[in-house]
Structure formats: structure tokens, C-alpha cells
Amino acid sequence: MRKLALSDEILLSIDKPARYIGGEVNMVVKDPKKVDVRFAMCFPDVYEISMSHLGLQILYDMFNRREDVYCERVFSPWVDLDRVMREKKIPLFALESQDPIREFDFLGITLQYEMCYTNILQILDLSGIPLHACDRTEEDPIVIGGGPCAYNPEPLAEFFDLFYIGEGETQYDRLFDIYKENRKNGGSRMDFLEKAAELPGMYVPAFYDAEYNEDGTLRSFTPNNPHASAVITKELVMDMDSATYISKPVVPFIKVTQDRVVLEIMRGCIRGCRFCQAGNVYRPLREHSLEYLKDYAVQMLKSTGHEEISLSSLSSSDYTQLEGLVNFLIDEFKGKGVNISLPSLRIDAFTLDVMSKVQDVKKSSLTFAPEAGSQRLRDVINKGLTEESILKGAADAFHGGWNRVKLYFMLGLPTETVEDMEGIALLAEKVAETYYDELPKSERQGKVQVVASSSFFVPKPFTPFQWARMCTKEEFLERAYIVKNKFKEMRNYKSLKYNWHEADLTVLEGVLARGDRKVAAVVEEAYKNGALYDSWSEYFKNEIWMEAFRTCGLSVDFYTTRERGLDELFPWDFIDAGVSKAFLKREWEHAGQAEVTPNCRQRCSACGAMKFKGGVCFENKN
Amino acid sequence: MKIRIKFAKQGTMKFIGHLDVMRYFQKAMRRADVDIRYSEGFSPHQIMSFAAPLGVGLTSSGEYMDIEVHSTGSSAEMVKRLNEVMVEGFQVLDWRRLGDEAGNAMSLVAAADYTAAFRKGYEPEDLEGFLAGLEAFYERPSIPIVKKTKKGEKEMDLKPLVYACRVTGGDEPSIFLRLSTGSSSNVKPELFLETYCREAGFPFSPFTFEIQREEIYAPGFIPLNDLGEIIE
Ligand code: SF4
Secondary structure, three states, X not given: OOOOOOOHHHHOOOOXXXXXXOOOEOOOOOOHHHOOEEEEEEEOOOHHHHOOOHHHHHHHHHHHOOOOEEEEEEEOOOHXXXXXXXXXXXXXXXXXXXXXXXXXXXXXXXXXXXHHHHHHHHHHHHHOOOOOHHHOOOOOOEEEEEOHHHXXXXXXXXXXXXXXXXXXOOOHHHHHHHHHHHHHOOOOHHHHHHHHHOOOOEEOHHHEEEEEOOOOXXXXXXXXXXXXXXXXXXXOOOOHHHOOOXXXXXXXXXOOOXXXXXXXXXXXXXXXXXXXXXXXXXXXXXXXXXXXXXXXXHHHHHHHOOOEEEEEOOOHHHOOOHHHHHHHHHHHHHHHOOEEEOOOOOOOHHHHHHHHHHOOOOOOOEEEEEEOOOHXXXXXXXXXXXXXXXXXXXXXXXXXXXXXXXXXXXEOOOOOOHHHHHXXXXXXXXXXXHHHHHXXXXXXXXXXXXXXXXXXXXXXXXXXXXXXXXXXXXXXHHHHHHHHHXXXXXXXXXXXXXXXXXXXXXXXXXXXXXXXXXXXXXHHHHHHOOOOOOOOOOOOOHHHHHHHHHHHOOOHHXXXXXXXOOOOEXXXXXXXXXOOHHHHHHHHHHHHOOOOOOXXXXXXXXXXXXXXXXXXXXXXXX | OEEEEEEEEOHHHHHOXXXXXXXXXXXXXXXXXXXXXXXXXXXXXXXXXXXXXXXXXXXXXXXXXXXXXXXXXXXXXXXXXHHHOOOOOEEEEEEEEOOOOOOOXXXXXXXXXXXXXXXXXXXXXXXXXXXHHHHHHHHOOOOEEEEEEOOEEEEEEXXXXXXXXXXXXXXXXXEEEEEEOOOOOOOOHXXXXXXXXXXXOOXXXXXXXXXXXXXXXXXXXXXXXXXXXXXX
């Protein structure tokens, strides 16, 4: 019988013990003594969130295909267990072997959102690994970070030995080989890091010095070690079908956020929305072939027994084989009690037809993401969705039996005016009016329900808005009230609903997103004073963070409300994410003039990603 | 056609709650390609019902569920197929065909067997005294308890609901209990043991005993799988 790291007494006194016992369907079991490399794969959030992350399952599967590597999982203990582990001094352990993390060779932490940064310190702390890379010894695991937030790793620089910039499929094999080789030769931690630094995509923060100007901006960022290169180019998979996918995803016992098979159909995006980091850093768009996806869909449903399959991509409607894929899924699985869910689809005739086949129209709602309330502002952000197409899509849907609509917006976008804000309410109203105009009373399924939500805009690195000024908390809330009040004036007010996100959290996210190395001290100070699970609004304690900024002598505004000059050196400029700074500048200027840039399939805008020699940049160009 | 499945839930699986056990088996049916029947409607679900939920923390060597299938292989084949997709801790023990008119497992449940052993570190100093006292306690003509209900407190007699209580095993003794189970009068083994501990002055905590359910019975102490027939 498997031995657990926690006693029955502990497991029976905390919430959801299944988070900590492992043993799930498709969990990989190996003898740790028979492998050369032990890798602890960490998602720094609670089990249900962590296990819903696709990237983690892809790497888990890929690493474990190697006989000499055992990849296990570790997640943030929830606050109840966190307390117990500190009190009883129980070291953090991996789910598979239940062994302490400190015994591993690697601790790999995926960085999916900024608000998990204090949870990273929790993981290190509970594992008994020194928080600062410079304090670690030969006994400690190599702490490696990856994922979207690694595109600006600087606020976390001192906590990591190594960052992997880009997609994990390409370099980990070589990294493991180097690690084994180094150990065989009796090499030290330092020797390994120097060799690792020579691999593409690898960034060893200790090998670089950052100097600052008097005003706090970055003056220079230079390697201090001959093994480190001045520019780190992101890694990416060019032939998507050559990458292995997950044939046997781990199936949690408890209900997790993604309780379904997730099929990644492509990476990257052709759209070029100017606020979107993913759409920029994952360029160019690269598709999987239909055959590849069919094959994995069948395998994964069979190996998990899930009752649902979902497609994953930034904009599924842009997948060239979408129709073929969706028809395959319906023909193959619909009769077998498998639900098919199709997120991130643009609403058009095809989509509505498919949706009416795969979901219960009465119970589902239509989703549009106009992101901005006016056409002018949508042009600024390059969101190619017009009011006309939204109303047309809504009208068609209403005729098809839908009567619930969700609209997603952002507030605080560059150049936003009161008119743009009020446009949110006006657009929601027009959608409601479309329902009453289009359907005679006899055909209506009750009242229409339009829910508009707005999040607050955070400028992100490697987007054309990386220079932009971000709003203060007060400005955000003021804008939300303007929208809310406009809603009250609407004729169909009773059919409309408006809600908005938390502003405190957004401001902090803004600091961490575009932060530099100095911000690390704030993260650490906040953690030491009890900040944890900041992405969970019920645990987010803004005062702790504000106090930490004061203690560390840093200003929130420097990172958020300051509009950056075009010639400013950014903390993340040493990374080459494909999109060039020249392209981003051009886009920032186009944004200022509300000029739209066509998508990659309409016309190439020479963003820089063509140098990777593949994907959409070379479609129809053989 | 109706099928009754018997399974064991052992080891670390005792931390998986009842609803998650149901989800686990729904997925297991798909992995094993069981030709299970689905309900009608837009989001069809498998026809599946469990005999008696088992509390978190308890193991079992005799759990039951009923399903409906369109077709089936032999009992041995189906048991094998399901066990090929089980995780460590879950084991399918039996697959039997029920008559069309058979009542479902849940409505039939009348009694269940349990064994309780002391968890390491929780053995009473006077183990012999504990066990001797337990048998005497069980011999009493009545065991009145006060049960908390939604409407307040209610006095009741445990005695007629406890069908057997005896000490088994030598060096590491355990307590065998046969208790009334089911919707009408359900006695949890913890309740009986706690009542004894309290009255006899032994310490009791939710962790004192490791409890395992051994079998579930229909009226007349017929194990639930005996109501079905083996498919050759
Ligand atoms: S190089 Fe052109 S086609 Fe390729 S991703 Fe950039 S804009 Fe799109």
C-alpha cells in the first residue's frame, strides 16, 4: 500500500484530503531509485486549479516518457494544511512518491499569473529550500521557472536558479542530459547552470547585472558570466505534430476546474489584439493537423473516461480545419454520452449551427468579447469585432432559441473616454433591443438576459501597450461607476446586468507584470507578512502589499501609472519573444491613431516572428 | 438489463468522498467500455446508483452499486475489464445480473458488517478491560442514547439495532459489529463505539478506530450480491 506523507489525523481534519494523496487514474508510478533525474513539477495554486492546467500535463507526460526521469507533481497546500505543515514542521512533498521536494533534482514552477508569486515563496519555504537562489547549496534542487510570466521574470529573478523562456517541449531533453552529464563528471551546481545558460531559451538570472538610472528606470542589463548570452530567444515548437501530446492525462478524483479532456488545436494567434500578451508572445500561429487531433481525442477520451472534451486555443474559429474537427467529434462521440464544449469561438452561422448540436440552447449562453464599448476604442486595441457583427450574431442566436448573452469588456484602456465607457451600456442595450425587435412575442423564450462584465486593463510586456499608462485604483472604480450609471439609464435596464472585477488586485498585477528586479523585495516582504493566495479575493490582503511597498521604499505608481518613453530600456528587453520592439512601437503608434492592423492571414505586418520559419507566416507560400 | 457490482475501497482511497467515488466509477465505466445505459435528454448520465454511502476515513471490502447495461460479457470478463482500469485501492469483486423486477441496492440495504481496530497510538492502556467491558455492554437489555435530530433531541434504544458485537483476533484484536443500516434506521459504527467509550470511561476521538465495512445485507442478512446471478 502507498505510504502517505500526511497522517490520517491530518488528512481527516482538513478540507478535501484528496488534494494531497495522489494515486489518481493515470498517475505515473516509477521507482525513484531507478531514475537519474527527479523532477517536481509545480503549479503554485490549489490542486483544483493546478490540475486544470494543460501545459503541466503536457510536460508531465513528456518528461515521464524518459526512463531516466521521474516527474512528479506538487501544488500549493490550501491555507488549512499550510497552517498544519508549518506548525508540525512537515516538509512539502510530491503527490506521487510523497517524498520531500528538497530531495528532488529539479523543482519546476509554472508561472501562469502574477498573483501567484507569494505562493511560489510558500512552496520554497514549506520545502525547506532557501528563498534566494544565491543561498542554495548543492543539496537543494535546481529551481526553474517557465510559462507566460517568464516573459518578464525579473520580479522573481532572485528566487529562481533558472528560467526557461518559451515552450517546454524543445529544450528539456537537452537540459536533463546536461544535468546527468554534469553530475557524472562531479560538476557543481554552478557548473550545471553555466552549461544550461548556453542552451537556447535558458536564462540564469545570477549571470546578469541590472543597473538603474537615478529616476529608477533601467540603465543597463548585461551578462556578467561568459556563458550567458545578452539576448535570450524564446523557444517554440515549429512542427506541432512532431510534439507528443498527452495520451494519458491524470484524472483527479475531486472535481477540478477543467474536468474534461482538453485538446490543444493550435498555438499562437493571427489576430494581433494590442492588449493581449499571449497573442503576441506565442506568435506565429501554428496548427496541429486534423489527423493528429482526431487521434489524440480518441486516445484521451479512452484513457480518462471523461464525459466531456473541449478545444483549446486562443481563437478556435481561426483553426483552418475546425469544421472537420467538430464534425468528427460530434459523429464519433455525441452518441456516447460525451459532451463537446467549444470555447473561444466567434459567433457566426457555422458556430451557432454547431452549438445547437452540442449544447442545450436553453441552458447555455452566447459569449462575445468586444473588449471595448465603442468602435473607435475597438480600433485602438485592434479588436476586429464590429457592433454590426455582434448584433447580427445575437439576432441569429435569438432566432435559434438562445436568450442569454455574456459580453466581456475591459476598462482603463489607453485613450478611453467617457463615451467609450458609456458605449458598454449602449451596446448591451442594443443587444437586448435586438431580442425584442427580432422576435415577435409569441417566439420569445421569456426575457432576454444580457450580462456585461468588465475587467480592468493591465499593460503587459511584449504588447504594443507595454508603454501605456495604467489607471489608478480610483480611476478604475470611477470608470466602473460611469458604466454602471449609464446602465441605469437604459430602457431595458431590467434585462441587463453589469459587474466588474476587483481594482486592488489589478493594480498589484500591474506592478508585478511590468516590474523589475527591485520588486522581488516587495513580494518577499508581503509573503513574510502573510500574503498568500493573492489571486483568491477572499485571501487577498491589499494592506500587506501596500505596507511592503513602503517598507521597501518602492512606489506603486512608478510601475503602473507612469507612461514609458519610447526609448526606455525595459527589464524584459533582453528576451526576444519573436515580435520585435520596432513592430510593437509601430503598433503603439497605430493604436494612438485608432488605426487597425490586418490579421496575419489578411496581410503580414512583419512582426518579427517570421524568423522562426514556419506557421502562418508561410501558409500558402510553398 | 440490471447489473449489481461489488467492489472494495482500500488504503488511501478511504479519503475519497462518496460523490467522488461516483464520479470515479462513471469514468471507469467509459474506460472499460462498459455498454452502460444513459438517461435520455440533452446531457445524458449513466444509470448508476450506490447501495450505501461510505463515510470518508472508512475502508470497505463490500461496497455495492447497481447499473443498467445494454449488453454484457461474462461476470469474470467484466470483473477483469473493470479491474484493468482501476487505481490502487479500488477493486471490483463481483458483477452479477439482476432480475428485471429486482429492487435497487439502496432500497434493500438492511444491515452491514464492520470491523474496528485501534489505530496505532490509540490503544487503551487497559486493552483487556476495554474488550471485556465491550462484550458486557453489548449484553445489556437496552442501550439508551440521545440522538440529535433536526427537531431537537430524541431518545432511542440502540440495542435492537445492533445485531452482533464480538471481539476477534489475538494479539491485535478487532471488534466485529453487525449493525442496522439503510434509510430507516442507520447506526454508524462510530456511534456505537463512542457510546460505549463514553459510558465505560475510555477516551474516544474520531481517530481512535480504523473501521472497515465488510459486507452489506438485504433483509434476512443476505449479502447484496447473492440476489444476482453469475453470468457464465
Ligand atoms: S511575421 Fe507576419 S504572418 Fe508571421 S506572425 Fe508576424 S505578422 Fe503574422
